[in-house]
Amino acid sequence: MSGSREKVTGVVLAGGQGRRMGGVDKGLVELCGRPMVDWVLERLRPQVDELIINANQNARCYAAFGYPVFPDDIGGFAGPLAGLHAGLARAQHPLVATAPCDSPFLPADLVGRLHAALLDAGAELAVARTFEQPHPVFCLCRREVLPHLEEFLAAGGRKIELWYATLKIVEVRFDDEEAAFRNINTRDELAHAGAAPGSTAP
Ligand SMILES: Nc1nc2c(ncn2[C@@H]2O[C@H](COP(=O)(O)OP(=O)(O)OP(=O)(O)O)[C@@H](O)[C@H]2O)c(=O)[nH]1
Ligand SMILES: [Mg+2]
Numbered sequence: 001m002s003g004s005r006e007k008v009t010g011v012v013l014a015g016g017q018g019r020r021m022g023g024v025d026k027g028l029v030e031l032c033g034r035p036m037v038d039w040v041l042e043r044l045r046p047q048v049d050e051l052i053i054n055a056n057q058n059a060r061c062y063a064a065f066g067y068p069v070f071p072d073d074i075g076g077f078a079g080p081l082a083g084l085h086a087g088l089a090r091a092q093h094p095l096v097a098t099a100p101c102d103s104p105f106l107p108a109d110l111v112g113r114l115h116a117a118l119l120d121a122g123a124e125l126a127v128a129r130t131f132e133q134p135h136p137v138f139c140l141c142r143r144e145v146l147p148h149l150e151e152f153l154a155a156g157g158r159k160i161e162l163w164y165a166t167l168k169i170v171e172v173r174f175d176d177e178e179a180a181f182r183n184i185n186t187r188d189e190l191a192h193a194g195a196a197p198g199s200t201a202p
Contacts, residue, residue, distance in 0.1 A: 006094050008111055010048030011087030012040050013080050013137055014055040014062065014101035015072055020185045025058050027101030029184075031194055036184065039104035041065055047111035050092050054083040074153060080137050081160045085153060088146040100137045100183060104193070107180040114140035114172055121170035129171045130178040136160045138181070141167075 014027035014037055021029065027037035037053070045051055053069045055062045056077065062069040070090055072082040080100070088096055095118075097111045107113070110128070118126040118140055125141035127134065137160070145167065152163050174181065184190050 005115075007049040007092075008047070008095040008097050008115070008140070009050040009052060009087070009091035009093040009143075010044045010111070011083070011091070011096055011098045012037060012044065012051070012053045012067075012101055013083040013087075013098055014053055015077070015080070015083040015086075016056075016101075017077055021187055021190070025055070025061075026184070027053075027055065028058060028061055029190065031104055031184070031190060036104050037062065037101045038065060040099055040101055040106060041067065043104075043106050043108060044097070044099050044111075047108070048097055052087065052090060054086055078153075079158050079160065081149070081153065081158060081163060084139075084141075084160075085146070085149050088141075088143050088149065091143050094143050095140055096143055097140045098137055102185065103138075103181060103183045105180045105182050106138070107174060107177045109177075110138060110174075110180075111140060113174070114138075117170045117172040118142075122168070123170040124167045125164065125169045126172050127164065127169060128174050128181065130174050130181055133181075134161070134171070135174075135181050136164065 018024045018026040028035045051067050053062050056071045074082050114126040128138040
């Protein structure tokens with residue numbers, strides 16, 4: 001991407017334990033013949049200026065996709081906020097966009113729409129929503145919130161929604177793209193996503 005607009009680092013969150021899928025590294029689980037993280041990388045790549053992967057296991061497998069890989073700085077699988085924290089610390093650009101490794105259909109205009117809303121609202125963080133469903137791991141935030149997040153984590157905070165409540169945020173509606181936020185947590189959901197019409201090209 002080019003122009004004078006603020007640049008964006010994309011962080012793919014792949015640091016979970018995939019317990020509902022039996023304790024697998026979900027990003028590496030295949031959907032339609034490719035690891036789920038590969039679909040996510042392909043869709044996020046054109047939307048950002050730098051792309052990095054947050055993973056806590058199988059670092060070499062993730063590195064094979066060609067992007068920098070880094071673990072959480074706080075241990076113990078503390079949740080997606082730990083991945084955002086590590087991403088904010090490593091991002092080269094002033095804005096950081098996140099997407100989870102288990103949502104291979106993510107919107108092709110995710111970052112653009114979050115960015116427009118962030119600027120309009122003068123917000124610190126923009127987050128996606130469809131109808132009544134918030135999608136907290138699809139966000140765009142200013143890297144400068146990092147010290148604030150560090151304080152929240154140091155005080156024992158772990159819940160992403162509780163941290164968002166301390167920020168100036170804007171919710172961005174993607175009701176028109178609800179299916180793009182489909183996320184895959186179980187073997188059953190994986191089988192259904194693979195069998196869905198058009199699913200050979202998430
Ligand atoms: N960095 C980091 N990311 C996490 C952690 N836990 C979950 N995530 C990520 O947050 C996103 C949403 O998490 P979940 O759908 O709950 O994935 P998960 O935790 O691997 O799966 P479950 O164990 O079944 O809950 C995914 O992109 C996960 O990779 C964590 O402890 N650290
Ligand atoms: Mg989880």
